[in-house]
Amino acid sequence: MPAYNRRLPLPAYAPIHDMPLFTVLRGFTVWMLVTPVLMVLAAWLQWDTASASVWQGLLETVLPEYTFTSLWLCALVAIGVVSIGSVGAAAVSLFEFPGRRTLAWLMLLPLAMPAYVVAYAYTDFLQYSGPLQNWLRSHTGWQGALWPDVRSTWGAAVVLSLSLYPYVYLLCRSALSERAPQLMEAARLLGASLPRRIFRVALPLARPAIAAGLALAMMETLADFGVSSYFGVQTFSTGIYKAWLVMDNRVAAAQVSTFLLLLVAVVLWSEYRAQSRLRFVTRRGASRTNESQAFRLQGWRAALAFVLCVLPVLLGFVCPLLIMGHALWVGSQQQVLPWTAFVGWFWNSLRLGGMSAVLAVGLALVLAHGVRTRPTWWRRLSTQLAGLGYAVPGVVIVVGLLLPLSWLQQRWPDSGAGYWLTATLLGLTWAYMVRFIAVALQSVQSGYSRISLSADESARMLGSSGRDVFWRVHWPLLRPAAASALLLVWVDVMKELPATLVLRPFNTDTLAVMAYQLARDERLGEAALPSLALVIAGLLPVLLMAKAQTPRSKA
Numbered sequence: 392m393p394a395y396n397r398r399l400p401l402p403a404y405a406p407i408h409d410m411p412l413f414t415v416l417r418g419f420t421v422w423m424l425v426t427p428v429l430m431v432l433a434a435w436l437q438w439d440t441a442s443a444s445v446w447q448g449l450l451e452t453v454l455p456e457y458t459f460t461s462l463w464l465c466a467l468v469a470i471g472v473v474s475i476g477s478v479g480a481a482a483v484s485l486f487e488f489p490g491r492r493t494l495a496w497l498m499l500l501p502l503a504m505p506a507y508v509v510a511y512a513y514t515d516f517l518q519y520s521g522p523l524q525n526w527l528r529s530h531t532g533w534q535g536a537l538w539p540d541v542r543s544t545w546g547a548a549v550v551l552s553l554s555l556y557p558y559v560y561l562l563c564r565s566a567l568s569e570r571a572p573q574l575m576e577a578a579r580l581l582g583a584s585l586p587r588r589i590f591r592v593a594l595p596l597a598r599p600a601i602a603a604g605l606a607l608a609m610m611e612t613l614a615d616f617g618v619s620s621y622f623g624v625q626t627f628s629t630g631i632y633k634a635w636l637v638m639d640n641r642v643a644a645a646q647v648s649t650f651l652l653l654l655v656a657v658v659l660w661s662e663y664r665a666q667s668r669l670r671f672v673t674r675r676g677a678s679r680t681n682e683s684q685a686f687r688l689q690g691w692r693a694a695l696a697f698v699l700c701v702l703p704v705l706l707g708f709v710c711p712l713l714i715m716g717h718a719l720w721v722g723s724q725q726q727v728l729p730w731t732a733f734v735g736w737f738w739n740s741l742r743l744g745g746m747s748a749v750l751a752v753g754l755a756l757v758l759a760h761g762v763r764t765r766p767t768w769w770r771r772l773s774t775q776l777a778g779l780g781y782a783v784p785g786v787v788i789v790v791g792l793l794l795p796l797s798w799l800q801q802r803w804p805d806s807g808a809g810y811w812l813t814a815t816l817l818g819l820t821w822a823y824m825v826r827f828i829a830v831a832l833q834s835v836q837s838g839y840s841r842i843s844l845s846a847d848e849s850a851r852m853l854g855s856s857g858r859d860v861f862w863r864v865h866w867p868l869l870r871p872a873a874a875s876a877l878l879l880v881w882v883d884v885m886k887e888l889p890a891t892l893v894l895r896p897f898n899t900d901t902l903a904v905m906a907y908q909l910a911r912d913e914r915l916g917e918a919a920l921p922s923l924a925l926v927i928a929g930l931l932p933v934l935l936m937a938k939a940q941t942p943r944s945k946a
Contacts, residue, residue, distance in 0.1 A: 420757065424828060427788045448643075460625050461613065464624065465609050467544070470552075472559045473605055477559060485686060490700075498700060498704055499936060501553060505554070507617025507888065507910075508925065511922060512718075514542060515718060518540070555607075555611055556703060556707070558611075559600075559601055559604030561936075567593060575592050585686065614786075616785065621911065628784055631790060636893070641790075719920060736901055737924060747880060758773075764847075777829075780829055785888070785889040786893075792812065828880075830880050834875050835876055842868050878931060902921035905918070906925065
C-alpha cells in the first residue's frame, strides 16, 4: 500500500478522509476509543498516602488471590481449549470418516452459546439439589454430594473451555487445511508412518495457529465476568466490579484494573507473535490434489474420531440448550413467564445492538478508508490503537469511563457529566464502541484488502472525485464485509454483560442483564427465556462463519 503513494502523485481530487469533517471525526474516534484505557493508567498519577495505604491493603488481602486464581483459571482453560480445539481440527482436516463434513461446521456451534448461559445450565443440572444428583441418589441409595460443587474454579474452567475452544479449532483447522494434506502425502511417499506424519509434520505446522487461538481464548478468559461472578471465583474481573460498586473504592478498582491490563498486554503480545508466524505458515500453497486426500479411517478409529468431534458439540451446545429448554418448560408450568417484560428486554437489546453496530461500522469505514487512501504511519498507528479495545475487558472499560466522571463530579458538581454518561445511552454506547469496534474494523479492512488498488487508479484516471470513488467503487464491493461486521457487532453487543450491567440507564434492562440477575436469584425457569433468545441470536453469525468455511473443508 505505501508503494501506491510513491508511484502516483498526490490525487487531484480531495479524498473523503481529507475533508475537515472526516478529519475531525477520525481524530475524535481515536480519542474516544483510547481514552478509557489511558484514564485507568492515569489513576497512578494520584499517588498519595491514602493510595499507598489502599495498595498495601490490596497486597495483603485480595490481590494475591486474584492473581493466583486468574492465572490458574487461564492455565486450566488453556489445557482445555488446546486439547479440544486441536484434536477436533486435526480430525476433520486430516482424516476422512462418516459425518466429517457435518461435524466440521457443527463444532462451531458453541460460539453461539454465551459462556454464562452454559454456566447457568450446568449449575442447575449438576448441583447438589439438581435433577442428576437427585436421580442418582434415589436409584442407587447413595447419600450426600456425589461430586464436588460445580461452582468452583475447575467448574469455571470446564465451562469456559467448552465455550472458547472454537477459537483454537478455527485457526488450527485453517492452518491444517492449507498445506498439511500435501505435506503429509509427501511424508507418506518417503515412508513415514501415520503417527510420525501427524506429530512431525501436521502438528508443528499448526503450532502457530494453536498459539494464536489460545491467546484469543486467554483474553476472553481474563475478560470474563458472567461465569466467574456466578460461580464465585475471585478473578480480576470480579474483583474490579466488587472494588468499584461494593467497596465504593475507585482507586482500588483502577489499580486492580492496571494489573488486569498488564496480563492482557502479555497475552496480546503473545497473540501478535503467533499471528506473525501464522501468516508465514498459512501462505497459499498448491491446491489439494487427488493424491493428497484426507486419510480414510475405518472401524473403531472412525468411531473414535466421530466421538472426539461430537462430544464438544454435545457438551458445549446441545446439552445446555436442552437443559435451558427444559427449565423454560418447567417454569412455564409452575408460573406465568414474564412475556411482557421479555418483549421489553428483547427490544432494548435489539435497539442497543443495532444502534451500536451501525455506529461501529460507520466509524470503521472512516478509519479504514483513511488508511486505504493515504496510509501514513500516523493513520496506521491510530487505526491499530483504535482496534485494541477488543482486548480490553469490559469491566476495565467501565472503570476507565467512570473514573474521570468521578473526578469531574468532585471538581464541578453541577457539570451534569454524570447524567449524560449514566442516565442516557451515551456512556453505554461509548463502552460498546471501545469494546467492539475492532470487530467491525477487522471485517472492513478485510474487505478493503480484496479490492485491487488498480480500481482506485482507474477511477482517478477517469476523473472521479473522492466521494465517487468511495460510493461507486469501494462501497459496492464492501457491502458483504460491512453486512458481516454489522451482524457480528450486533450480536456481540447483545451478549455483553459487565458494561451493560453497570452503565445501563434506569428501565433499560437487556437480555444479558436479566439472564444474569434471574439466574443469580435462582430463578432459572425465568432466566431461560432471555438466555435462549441470546443463543438464537448468536446462531446467526456462527452459521455465517460456517458457510464461509465450507469451501475449505471440502476434501
